[in-house]
Amino acid sequence: xxxxxxxxxxxxxxxxxxxxxxxxxxxxxxxxxxxxxxxxxxxxxxxxxxxxxxxxxxxxxxxxxxxxxxxxxxxxxxxxxxxxxxxxxxxxxxxxxxxxxxxxxxxxxxxxxxxxxxxxxxxxxxxxxxxxxxxxxxxxxxxxxxxxxxxxxxxxxxxxxxxxxxxxxxxxxxxxxxxxxxxxxxxxxxxxxxxxxxxxxxxxxxxxxxxxxxxxxxxxxxxxxxxxxxxxxxxxxxxxxxxxxxxxxxxxxxxxxxxxxxxxxxxxxxxxxxxxxxxxxxxxxxxxxxxxxxxxxxxxxxxxxxxxxxxxxxxxxxxxxxxxxxxxxxxxxxxxxxxxxxxxxx
Numbered sequence: 001x002x003x004x005x006x007x008x009x010x011x012x013x014x015x016x017x018x019x020x021x022x023x024x025x026x027x028x029x030x031x032x033x034x035x036x037x038x039x040x041x042x043x044x045x046x047x048x049x050x051x052x053x054x055x056x057x058x059x060x061x062x063x064x065x066x067x068x069x070x071x072x073x074x075x076x077x078x079x080x081x082x083x084x085x086x087x088x089x090x091x092x093x094x095x096x097x098x099x100x101x102x103x104x105x106x107x108x109x110x111x112x113x114x115x116x117x118x119x120x121x122x123x124x125x126x127x128x129x130x131x132x133x134x135x136x137x138x139x140x141x142x143x144x145x146x147x148x149x150x151x152x153x154x155x156x157x158x159x160x161x162x163x164x165x166x167x168x169x170x171x172x173x174x175x176x177x178x179x180x181x182x183x184x185x186x187x188x189x190x191x192x193x194x195x196x197x198x199x200x201x202x203x204x205x206x207x208x209x210x211x212x213x214x215x216x217x218x219x220x221x222x223x224x225x226x227x228x229x230x231x232x233x234x235x236x237x238x239x240x241x242x243x244x245x246x247x248x249x250x251x252x253x254x255x256x257x258x259x260x261x262x263x264x265x266x267x268x269x270x271x272x273x274x275x276x277x278x279x280x281x282x283x284x285x286x287x288x289x290x291x292x293x294x295x296x297x298x299x300x301x302x303x304x305x306x307x308x309x310x311x312x313x314x315x316x317x318x319x320x321x322x323x324x325x326x327x328x329x330x331x332x333x334x335x336x337x338x339x340x341x342x343x344x345x346x
């Protein structure tokens with residue numbers, strides 16, 4: 001009977017080691033993967049804040065193209081033009097704040113705090129209606145071919161309410177047009193909403209809500225810590241009879257599980273990064289806007305390192321606890337304790 005108990009305890013110990021390693025990995029990945037702070041740090045490490053103009057350029061181009069009140073000069077600006085000019089339009093600190101707000105909104109949506117994800121256009125509107133907006137228009141006109149006499153005539157009429165020709169006028173003509181262009185910019189920016197939803201709330205609370213499946217997976221991961229705990233109870237029931245038994249039967253599994261987790265975390269960063277990138281590529285067009293998904297996709301290596309750094313620390317703590325228990329068992333004398341009923345009749 002005692003031999004069978006030890007055999008079952010050994011099976012529980014092996015299963016504890018395997019499940020503890022998996023739980024440490026999954027639990028930390030789930031906790032860090034759905035936190036905006038993780039990606040903010042990764043954006044900082046990878047210098048990806050410098051690429052945020054691409055996301056804003058795409059948003060502004062799409063909105064202006066659909067706005068019938070937009071002046072032709074702005075409609076003529078391509079995504080590439082906007083991307084180049086947004087660095088003039090917005091200071092770096094405001095660009096970073098916009099990116100952080102977009103990340104916060106995205107992960108508030110993924111964590112069911114909101115029904116949609118939005119990006120604020122207030123800083124863009126403020127600068128577009130001011131001197132920075134006029135500078136953007138001037139830079140765009142400078143890229144055009146020189147104005148012909150006919151186009152200059154058209155520009156003169158534009159000051160009276162007509163259309164401005166898309167050409168590069170003389171410097172004195174730009175000075176004359178500046179008040180008209182600025183007035184048009186102010187009128188147009190007044191029509192731009194303060195925020196645009198890049199993840200609409202139309203699917204929220206419906207069977208097609210993409211977060212439903214995601215939430216089921218996350219809920220299952222949060223329950224996984226109970227699995228190694230059950231195996232610990234199994235070890236206690238089948239193998240532990242004395243204090244020394246307890247130190248040995250729990251100490252060695254703790255030591256092996258912790259050391260294995262730390263080792264896997266140290267060498268597994270590329271694999272975890274690849275898995276994250278695969279998930280973003282498959283789900284990004286549904287849960288994350290494409291441009292933001294591309295930026296987040298580039299952070300997977302840094303994000304994986306952040307996640308696995310916690311696993312390394314937790315694994316080492318668990319291994320040290322196990323080692324301390326094993327060492328402590330060496331200073332405790334074996335105690336004989338008969339447990340099974342037939343032993344009392346010997």
